[in-house]
Amino acid sequence: MNIDPVVNALKSIAKPEASLVINQAQRNETVVRTLKQFNFDPVQPPKDVDGVYVYSLIEYGVDKQEVLLNLFREREIKNAFWSAYTSNNPLGFYKKVEKFLQGTDSEYDIRLMKIELRSQLEEFGEIFIQVAKRSKSIEFEPFPEWNLDEYPTEFKSLIREKIRSFCGRQFVFDAFKQFCNKNRSGYFTVAGDAGMGKSTIAAKYVWDNKSPCYFNIRQTSSNRAELFLESIRKQLSKRYQLQNVEKANLADLLEQVSKRIPVSESLVIVVDALDEVEQEAGGNLLDLPTALPERVYFLLTRRPYTIDKKRLSAPDVPMEELDLRANDYVNLSREDIKKYIGLFLNVDEDHKKALRQWIKDRNIDDNDFVEQVATKSENNFMYLRYVLPGIAKGDYQDLNLTQLPDGLQDYYQVHWVRMRMDVKPQEVKVFILFILVEIGTPITWKMIADIAKQEEYDVQLVLDEWVEYLKEQTIDGDNCYSIYHASFLDFLKSKPVLNTKRKLLKK
Known part of the structure; x- marks a missing residue:
């Protein structure tokens, strides 16, 4: 079958020239x-290879760029x-x-239009x-x-x-590159509060370098050592054509790969969210090897994390x-944040027009908008x-940004559940969280214990349990704690269990 008429028909509805689809x-x-046209x-x-190829090209090619249609x-x-x-x-393809x-105008066009060819x-x-x-x-x-x-x-x-x-986030990748350059092997960990972009850093490194990877996800129970090993074993076997490794542990796999x-x-090997791992006590998280080739x-x-939760020796x-x-x-993170805001403001097709209109309607300077939101x-x-x-949807009238969007509410609700505040709360947890929320500024654990009239040891245990949701800092030699982000603090203030009118808390 002649493929040219099909491609020409698809070109008439290709993007971005047309917007029919x-x-x-x-x-x-x-x-x-x-399909009916042809x-x-x-x-x-159809049942023949040529027919299936053209048929597939129609299903794929509607609304695709002309350069891709010409390629196929x-x-x-x-x-x-x-x-x-x-x-x-498929990798051979x-x-x-x-x-x-290579070296063609099509290659240039694909790069210019930022088309991800592999996908x-x-x-x-x-x-x-x-x-x-x-x-x-x-x-x-058989189907591949x-x-x-x-x-x-x-x-x-x-x-x-x-x-x-x-x-x-270039400073992160630069630091990791320096670490690799000065060490023959090793573990490099990126730590940070929830929402600081750690998973995105991991994803970007994997995307750019096609590294073997594993993303621990508690919601889908993809956070156990045996699943991690199974996935990495499969990835390494495919990459290095390993044979008879169905029962090999990670240390043995890495020894074979090193050769x-x-x-x-x-x-x-990129491993995201060690804090999400569920594993019995004892040994390294995910059974990561104690020696590396x-x-x-x-x-x-x-x-x-606290030192007892590190579990990487x-x-x-x-x-x-x-x-x-x-x-x-x-300061480096703030610059990245400003770039991210600028991306929404100047590049993001879904939001830039509405954001610019919002700024214009309020007579706000672009730089002021970026600085204040940052x-x-x-x-x-x-x-x-x-x-x-x-902001683009018009949920906010000014830059106070006091209303929490639904997505952020849901995100913080997961925090709430993981803090075990969804079950019938123990009084000590309610007292501690109430004090942190009401004071809103850094406070020592001893002061919390004194205000709540609780044992200092019990208070410290709870604070350690919540370490990923708190900001710990040293002030005048004392370890002080506060809620890690102002918007999470706003979320907590809305919780009925922390209502100041409760009899339990009035005392």
Whole structure:
């Protein structure tokens, strides 16, 4: 079948020249109409390879950029795709496409339009497999695993979402690079409060370097040592063609991998949110090895912790921690925050127009807007992630930004649950949290114990349990505590259990 008329038809609805396809329903209608235009049955695809290829291109190509449509019309690309399909080698297809585009105008256009080529090739392959299955032809069996990335499918959507509005944090990557340059192996940990962008840093490093990775997620119970090992084992086996490692532990895997790492390269494994891990006491979190082969590094992230919750001991392995809350990084983080606000204000297609109108209506200078919102954020990206769209929607009348958006409310509700305040509260926890909320400024644990008339030891235990939600700082030689972010403080003030009119708290 001649593919040119199909591509020409798809070009007429390609973006950004046309805007016919503005939602999924309209897109589906356009796909069906185009299939019928070329005598395809929208329910039953053809059974031959050429037919399935063109059919898949229609399902994929509606609203795609012209440069992508031109790419898939090339016979060399079609042949490379089928070869990769039958050999279950999607990465080989990606490499051939890269080679085909090298030095061409199409390569320049793809970069100029910031098209993520890898994800587009993956999307087409996934659609082809779906169409092939619907064709019910045995010619397409066995169906391959169409994964163009070295990292696992289960984390793809998370990684893409995290990096969608990524900017800054170069000082973190520079520090990690320096650590690797001066050490033969090691553990490098990025620590910081909730919402400071640790998971996004991990996602960005994985995206840029295609590193093996694991993201611990408590909500989906993807936070256990056996799941971590299974995932990393699969990733390393695929990357280094390891054999007979089904029962190997992580230390043994890394020893085998170290013999296969090219001399000029190293292996970095990224592990996000160690604080989310659920594991019985004893030993390192996720059973991380106490010794590492040369040129093997771990990039770890976690929230603040007490020494007993660190659970990472490797006496002979270099370790370094970058705490995003440290004074050395406050100004650098603020600059990144301002860049992030600028991204919403000048680049983000979903919000920039409404944000600019909001600023114009209130006669606010751009720089003043950025500075004031940055100050409100307290260097917390999660706060901005919800508040900036809220401003664009008109939820706020001025820069006081007192109303918490629903997304941030839900985010803090998870904090509340993890602080175990959703179960029938123990009085001591209510007293401590009430004092922290009402005072609102740093206070020593001894003063909290004195006000609450509780044992100092009991108070310290609760504060240690809540360490990731508190800001700890030393003032005049005393350890003082406060709620880690003003917006979380506002959330806590709205909780009925902390109402000042309760008899329990009036005392």
